[in-house]
Amino acid sequence: MAKRDYYEVLGVERGAPEDEIKKAYRKYAMKHHPDRNKDNPGAEEQFKEGAEAAEVLMDAQKRQAYDQFGHEGVSSQFRGGGFQWSDFSHAGDFQDIFSNLDDIFGGGIFGDLFGGGGRRGGRRSSRGEDLKVAVALTLEEIAEGAQKTIKLSRLEGCETCDGSGAKAGSEPVTCTVCAGQGQVRQATRSLFGQFVNVTTCPECGGNVQVIREKCDDCGGQGRQKKQVSLSVNIPAGVAEGNYIPLRGQGNAGPNGAPAGDCMVFIEEAEHESFERHGNDIVYDLPISFSQAALGDDIEVPTLTGRVSMKIPTGTQSGRIFRMRGKGMPEVNGYGTGDQLVRVVVWTPTKVSKKAEELFRELAELESGKAPEGGKGFFDRVKEVLGG
Ligand SMILES: [Zn+2]
Numbered sequence: 001m002a003k004r005d006y007y008e009v010l011g012v013e014r015g016a017p018e019d020e021i022k023k024a025y026r027k028y029a030m031k032h033h034p035d036r037n038k039d040n041p042g043a044e045e046q047f048k049e050g051a052e053a054a055e056v057l058m059d060a061q062k063r064q065a066y067d068q069f070g071h072e073g074v075s076s077q078f079r080g081g082g083f084q085w086s087d088f089s090h091a092g093d094f095q096d097i098f099s100n101l102d103d104i105f106g107g108g109i110f111g112d113l114f115g116g117g118g119r120r121g122g123r124r125s126s127r128g129e130d131l132k133v134a135v136a137l138t139l140e141e142i143a144e145g146a147q148k149t150i151k152l153s154r155l156e157g158c159e160t161c162d163g164s165g166a167k168a169g170s171e172p173v174t175c176t177v178c179a180g181q182g183q184v185r186q187a188t189r190s191l192f193g194q195f196v197n198v199t200t201c202p203e204c205g206g207n208v209q210v211i212r213e214k215c216d217d218c219g220g221q222g223r224q225k226k227q228v229s230l231s232v233n234i235p236a237g238v239a240e241g242n243y244i245p246l247r248g249q250g251n252a253g254p255n256g257a258p259a260g261d262c263m264v265f266i267e268e269a270e271h272e273s274f275e276r277h278g279n280d281i282v283y284d285l286p287i288s289f290s291q292a293a294l295g296d297d298i299e300v301p302t303l304t305g306r307v308s309m310k311i312p313t314g315t316q317s318g319r320i321f322r323m324r325g326k327g328m329p330e331v332n333g334y335g336t337g338d339q340l341v342r343v344v345v346w347t348p349t350k351v352s353k354k355a356e357e358l359f360r361e362l363a364e365l366e367s368g369k370a371p372e373g374g375k376g377f378f379d380r381v382k383e384v385l386g387g
């Protein structure tokens with residue numbers, strides 16, 4: 001079954017502000033809540049579909065990628081290549097809806113969505129930095145979609161210490177301040193009674209483990225610079241400034257924390273014959289006097305090869321012919337732009353003896369005499385050009 005449009009799933013307009021999306025999702029989640037749909041076996045899937053839509057549309061970066069590239073643009077941002085419940089980061093915003101779901105889904109699935117982000121015993125330190133790289137593509141490559149290999153230098157887990165940051169023989173030890181919890185509890189008294197604050201452990205920074213002796217090769221960071229090659233699939237129809245996020249392909253996190261992302265920015269190489277205007281391609285076609293006057297069947301280059309085109313009798317210089325569907329495909333896969341062929345009548349700068357004779361003969365005939373100039377003339381040219 002084809003994936004549904006996220007905006008359609010939640011029933012919101014494409015430009016809807018975030019609070020409207022939030023509201024729409026709340027309504028959706030209440031309606032499709034498995035608790036209320038015990039007799040409907042499809043409800044669980046629908047419930048998940050709504051969460052996926054909300055996850056994407058409530059995140060500015062994911063939403064932009066989706067608006068530009070459709071589902072293809074965001075699937076790589078989910079760890080398993082597709083949305084899993086563990087990708088849902090908004091359960092905390094809808095706790096009233098999600099709080100009892102562990103029982104329904106057999107526990108465990110939602111376990112790590114709650115608790116203020118504190119996964120017991122897990123690493124919570126900050127992930128690696130995101131990286132940006134640019135990849136230049138010709139218009140032909142963009143028209144077809146391309147697979148590109150990009151080279152970049154990034155921080156990867158240190159091989160000497162296996163990412164731990166600790167010197168050989170000096171294994172990292174469990175933090176004693178938080179007893180391996182990554183968090184510490186502080187009780188404070190107030191007028192209203194005792195409150196317990198949970199904060200990140202100041203000793204290990206939430207890492208759970210502390211390093212006594214640092215690895216010499218990485219200085220305790222657990223990561224080193226490496227040159228790598230990445231393969232990236234570029235969908236057809238992308239434009240300058242678009243980017244493709246490669247999840248987990250940025251710098252490795254310090255001390256084994258998850259890696260950041262790598263953003264591949266698209267650059268459009270200048271083309272010697274074509275000019276891109278949105279999804280339309282403009283091509284200037286020089287033709288001779290006789291071709292313009294008598295008409296001709298010719299071949300013009302397009303992004304996907306040569307295509308025959310008819311020059312009608314009496315074609316005016318500057319006239320634009322539209323070749324439907326010969327432009328750039330829409331990046332979301334809906335439709336294709338056109339190629340606009342702008343005819344330029346080429347005046348010869350050198351003529352042979354024979355051609356000169358014929359031109360003189362033609363001049364005497366005066367049948368092809370140009371009309372009067374002035375404003376009226378340009379109005380008539382505009383009519384011809386459809387402007
Ligand atoms: Zn190391």
Ligand SMILES: [Zn+2]
Pocket residue numbers: 175176177178179180181182183201202203204205206207208
């Ligand atoms: Zn600690």
